[in-house]
Amino acid sequence: MRKVRYELLGRKAMLVSLIMILVLSMLAGCGKGSSKSESASPKDGATYVAGTYSAKVSGMHEMTVHVTVSDTAITDIKVDHKETSGVGEPATESLPAEIIETQGLGVDAVAGATLTSKAIIDGVKDCLKQAGLNEDGINKLLAIKKKETKEADQELTADVVIIGAGGAGMAAATTANQAGKKVIVIEKASKMGGNTILSGGAFNAVDDGSETALANKDSVEKHYTQTFEGGDKQGDPKLVHTLVDNAWSGVVWLKELGMKFHDNVFTVTGGMWPRAHKPIEPEGTGFFKTYQEYIDKHDGITMVYNTKADELIVENGIVTGVSCTGKTGNKITVKAQNGVVLATGGFGQNVEMRVKYNEINKKWPTLDSSIPSTNTSGITGDGMIMAEQIGAKLIQMENIQLLPLGDPKTGSLSGNIEHAVESRIFINLDGNRFVNEGGRRDEMTLALFKQKETKMFIVMDSDTYPKGNEVNNFGETISSLVDSGRSLKADTLEELAKLMGVPEKNLIDTVNNYNRYCKGGDLEGKKDEFGRTLFTDTDGINNGINNGPFYAAARVPTVHHTMGGVQINEHAQAISTSGEIIPGLFAAGEVTGGIHGTNRLGGNALTDTIVFGRIAGTSASNFVK
Ligand code: ADP
Numbered sequence: 001m002r003k004v005r006y007e008l009l010g011r012k013a014m015l016v017s018l019i020m021i022l023v024l025s026m027l028a029g030c031g032k033g034s035s036k037s038e039s040a041s042p043k044d045g046a047t048y049v050a051g052t053y054s055a056k057v058s059g060m061h062e063m064t065v066h067v068t069v070s071d072t073a074i075t076d077i078k079v080d081h082k083e084t085s086g087v088g089e090p091a092t093e094s095l096p097a098e099i100i101e102t103q104g105l106g107v108d109a110v111a112g113a114t115l116t117s118k119a120i121i122d123g124v125k126d127c128l129k130q131a132g133l134n135e136d137g138i139n140k141l142l143a144i145k146k147k148e149t150k151e152a153d154q155e156l157t158a159d160v161v162i163i164g165a166g167g168a169g170m171a172a173a174t175t176a177n178q179a180g181k182k183v184i185v186i187e188k189a190s191k192m193g194g195n196t197i198l199s200g201g202a203f204n205a206v207d208d209g210s211e212t213a214l215a216n217k218d219s220v221e222k223h224y225t226q227t228f229e230g231g232d233k234q235g236d237p238k239l240v241h242t243l244v245d246n247a248w249s250g251v252v253w254l255k256e257l258g259m260k261f262h263d264n265v266f267t268v269t270g271g272m273w274p275r276a277h278k279p280i281e282p283e284g285t286g287f288f289k290t291y292q293e294y295i296d297k298h299d300g301i302t303m304v305y306n307t308k309a310d311e312l313i314v315e316n317g318i319v320t321g322v323s324c325t326g327k328t329g330n331k332i333t334v335k336a337q338n339g340v341v342l343a344t345g346g347f348g349q350n351v352e353m354r355v356k357y358n359e360i361n362k363k364w365p366t367l368d369s370s371i372p373s374t375n376t377s378g379i380t381g382d383g384m385i386m387a388e389q390i391g392a393k394l395i396q397m398e399n400i401q402l403l404p405l406g407d408p409k410t411g412s413l414s415g416n417i418e419h420a421v422e423s424r425i426f427i428n429l430d431g432n433r434f435v436n437e438g439g440r441r442d443e444m445t446l447a448l449f450k451q452k453e454t455k456m457f458i459v460m461d462s463d464t465y466p467k468g469n470e471v472n473n474f475g476e477t478i479s480s481l482v483d484s485g486r487s488l489k490a491d492t493l494e495e496l497a498k499l500m501g502v503p504e505k506n507l508i509d510t511v512n513n514y515n516r517y518c519k520g521g522d523l524e525g526k527k528d529e530f531g532r533t534l535f536t537d538t539d540g541i542n543n544g545i546n547n548g549p550f551y552a553a554a555r556v557p558t559v560h561h562t563m564g565g566v567q568i569n570e571h572a573q574a575i576s577t578s579g580e581i582i583p584g585l586f587a588a589g590e591v592t593g594g595i596h597g598t599n600r601l602g603g604n605a606l607t608d609t610i611v612f613g614r615i616a617g618t619s620a621s622n623f624v625k
Contacts, residue, residue, distance in 0.1 A: 047072055048131040055126035059116035060198075060412055061476060062484050063092070065123025069131050074100055079120060082475060090190050091116040099124060104144020111189040111306060114377035115410060153331040158184035158302065160620045161336040162343055163309045163322055163383065166194020167284065167606060168589025169343030170291040171613025172620065173301050174257070176341075177294075179621040183301045184334055186324055188308040188378055192291065194345050195375050195590070196609055197284040200413060200474075202268035202276035203261075203610070204603035205247035212265060216274050220244050226272045227604060230440060231563070231597020234396060239595045242570045243604070243611050250610035251277055259290040267421045267534060269405060270441035270602035282475035284606070307332055309382065312340065312390050312585065318625055319390065319584035339586050339620030342574070343613065346562035346590035347381025348373045348400075354559060360398035363442070365449050367400065372411020373559040374403065383591040387566045392585070393577045395593040397564035401600050402445040404456065406558025407486070414474040415486040416458065417553045422534050423464035425514055425545065427457045427552070431497060431506030433514065438534030442599045445557050457488075457500050457552040459511075461545045481553070488552040496550045515544030561600050565593035572616035586620045588612035 048069035056064050063081035067074060077096035081089075091113035098107045105124060109117035125138055133141075160176040162169045165187035173183045185192075206213050208220045223244040228235055251261065260280040268276040279286035295301045306327035313321040313335070321335035347353040354367040364371075373379075388394055404426065407415045418424045426437050426444070428451040435447035448456055469477050481487035490496035493511055497504040517528040518535045527533070566587045567575040574585040589609045596604060 048074075048128065048133065051131065052076075053127035053130040055123045055130070057119040057123040057126070058409060059091075059119035060410065061414055061474070062480070063116075063119065063123070065120060065127060067124055067127035067131070069128070074103055074124075074128075076100070077120075077124060079123075081116075089113075089116075091120060094190070095120045096124075098146060102144055102146050103141075104146075105138070105141040106143055106145035108145075109377075111378060113189070115412075148328045151326060151328045151330045153333075154326070155333045155335070156184055156302075156304070157335045157337065158182045159337045160184075160339055160341065160617070161186065161321060161334050162341045162617075162620075164194065164343035164345060164589075164591070165189075165192035165303065165305075166343060166345050166589060167196030167199075167287060167609030168345075168591075168613035168616070169194070169341065170288065171610050172341045172343060172586075172588055172617035174291055174294050175614045175617030176621045177298060177300050179618060181300070181338065181621045185301065185303050186307050186309050186322065186332075186334060187303065187305050188382075189376070190305050192288050192303065193284070193376075195348075195379055196606065197288055198374065198376060198412070199284045199606060200268060201279045201282070201284050201286065201606070202266070202271065202603040203247075203251065203279070203606040204268075204271060204275050204601065205251045205277055205607060206244070206275050207248045207251075213275075216265065218273060218275050220247075222273065223247070223275060227596070227601050230272060230601045231399075231599050234399070234594075234597030236594045238570050239568070242615070243595055243607060246611040246614075247607045250607060250614065253614065254287070254290060254610065257290045257294055259286050267438070268602040269403070269418070269421055270439075270444070270599075271421070271604075272438075272440075272601055276603040282471065287606075304332070304334070309344070309386065312342075312386050314390050317583060319582060320625070322386075336584070336620075337625075339584050339623035341572075341616045341620045342383045342387060342566065342585065342587040342591050343589050343616070344383030344386075344591050345379045346375070346565065347384060348375035348379050348559045348562055349377055350380040353381045353384075353397075354400055354562070357397040357564065358400060363398065364400065364402065364446075367559060371402070371557060371559055372406055374406065374411055374413050375559065379590075381562075383587070384565055387574060387585070387587070387591075390582070390585075391576045391578075392574050392582060393567040393579075395564055395567045396597070397562070397593065399563035399593075399596070399598050400559065401441055401561040401563060402557045403441055403560040404445045404448040404555060404557055405458075406556045408455065408554050408556045411556075411558040413558075414476060415481060415553060416472060416474070416555070417465060417478070417481065417487050417551050418458055418460065419464045419472075424458050424460040425511075426555075427459045427500070427502065427507060427510065429453060429455060429502055431500075431502035431504070432510050433530065436528070436530040436532040438532050439530075440599050441560075441602065448555075448557055455554060455556050457502075457554055459496070459507075459545065459550065459552045461547045461551070462549050463543075463547050465551050482551075486553060489549050491548045491550075493548075493550055496552055500552050511545050515546060518544035561596075561605060562590060563593060563596040563598070563600050565591050567594055568592045568612070570615075571619045572612050573619060584623060584625065586616040586623075588616035 068076035159181035
């Protein structure tokens with residue numbers, strides 16, 4: 001599924017030089033001076049045709065791997081990339097160093113950056129093949145691993161222990177520290193960020209009574225109603241109120257910590273209303289830049305990376321800590337004087353779990369490994385499993401959210417060309433619209449599952465398409481998306497239809513109809529045939545799709561968020577199967593269930609991490625055994 005794409009650079013040139021080398025070595029016989037050919041039998045896997053080779057591969061984004069080899073060694077690896085800082089980026093630094101150190105390719109993927117790691121290794125393999133190594137040689141290098149010496153077991157103690165350094169975990173850690181507590185954060189990846197850092201950054205919050213809210217006819221009550229009803233009223237009303245009532249103070253808190261947001265609000269896909277605040281920094285990076293700066297300026301938060309929490313420790317019915325496995329396989333026991341906060345995220349990358357829980361209501365035709373996920377690889381439901389083992393109640397696990405916006409290769413949200421919901425349409429392979437593109441995420445995705453090849457294109461014109469070197473939500477420039485074929489561009493709709501491989505007439509008719517709906521509808525008395533109501537973007541410049549160049553980008557369903565999880569109350573205390581509060585255990589973020597119901601509104605996940613992360617941080621700080 002996640003096939004890495006190669007574009008070999010200079011293959012022809014390589015072939016010519018390889019032939020020349022072969023001829024020269026034959027001429028020279030097997031004498032001295034022809035050490036390359038003499039020992040270059042590829043099966044020994046350690047000799048190359050010296051030079052620098054390049055290969056283009058796709059991690060989370062496109063990147064180019066450059067490998068320099070001498071006759072006998074890999075001497076340099078450079079990776080040109082735009083991987084998200086804190087997600088793919090660590091792999092682009094540590095993997096090349098380890099490959100050079102070991103002169104082997106048996107390096108482990110960097111935790112939390114599997115896709116990037118795989119792409120780098122594939123890129124290096126490709127370059128080495130260009131340098132004359134055959135499959136045998138590659139396989140030998142793949143078997144070479146760094147020898148780790150197991151470090152000593154450790155016992156650590158803090159006031160508050162946080163498991164998971166994603167959005168909720170870091171909000172909890174910072175809050176607990178602000179309350180004067182010593183905090184340890186356990187994180188299985190090599191950096192903070194989790195899924196949160198991969199998000200588009202949209203943060204729903206209403207500053208009730210403010211000019212912005214009044215201008216948008218928005219209110220906290222409307223945020224409540226849309227969240228509750230958008231989740232088919234399955235969310236716990238108390239938790240939904242807690243979420244929306246504290247959303248704006250979350251923005252204020254972040255701003256006080258130094259985080260910067262754009263002034264305007266926008267409607268994120270599935271957000272139902274323009275109330276999403278967009279950070280200045282791309283994706284979710286602004287949150288973690290802010291937390292890291294806080295940690296750098298304040299004592300008392302210790303980050304323990306590359307360490308996986310395995311089991312919660314329970315003493316006399318109280319959760320007192322967690323036992324973990326360190327990077328080298330050593331045991332790390334972490335004890336809390338006050339509370340333990342579970343913030344390990346959802347289970348979007350645990351195929352077994354999503355198949356199992358989808359069986360309950362069979363909402364999705366399939367959630368097997370053919371369906372990609374937007375999630376980072378470590379989002380495997382560990383927290384739910386750990387909590388269930390000690391008697392916590394898991395609720396609404398069957399509520400699994402997919403987005404219709406996945407990159408066909410990686411499932412990631414990157415490569416998405418839209419600026420806002422109001423200015424784009426979804427087109428199937430027949431060249432037709434098929435759903436209200438401003439509707440609920442589940443309705444849009446279920447409709448997409450019914451389309452040919454389960455695939456569609458986002459289509460928009462140049463009025464609202466980012467220009468020139470402007471970057472989208474994911475830090476990608478438009479030109480690079482067009483250059484790499486991830487976005488299609490054409491001066492006319494006819495040409496665009498050709499590039500998309502859809503019937504031209506259908507696309508043109510569809511766009512014409514849509515344009516009439518944009519101008520107030522009334523096509524045969526209908527407002528919009530799919531019930532769409534969101535047409536005008538926040539700048540008020542969208543009058544339909546009529547100004548070329550036109551753009552299209554292919555998209556598929558992708559597992560995005562798991563709404564079910566550990567049951568909590570409004571103080572973020574975990575609840576047991578018998579309905580009791582579990583002393584010492586607090587939970588926040590995607591690991592919890594019962595807030596979003598069947599369908600989480602776009603832009604509410606980050607709000608969840610901040611609101612309940614802060615509450616969990618406070619509750620865990622106040623907990624006394
Ligand atoms: P949320 O949005 O709820 O904060 P995120 O996905 O942003 O969730 O973050 C969850 C974090 O928890 C990720 O960084 C992930 O690597 C980490 N994590 C998941 N399971 C474990 C575990 N067993 N031990 C330590 N960290 C974990």
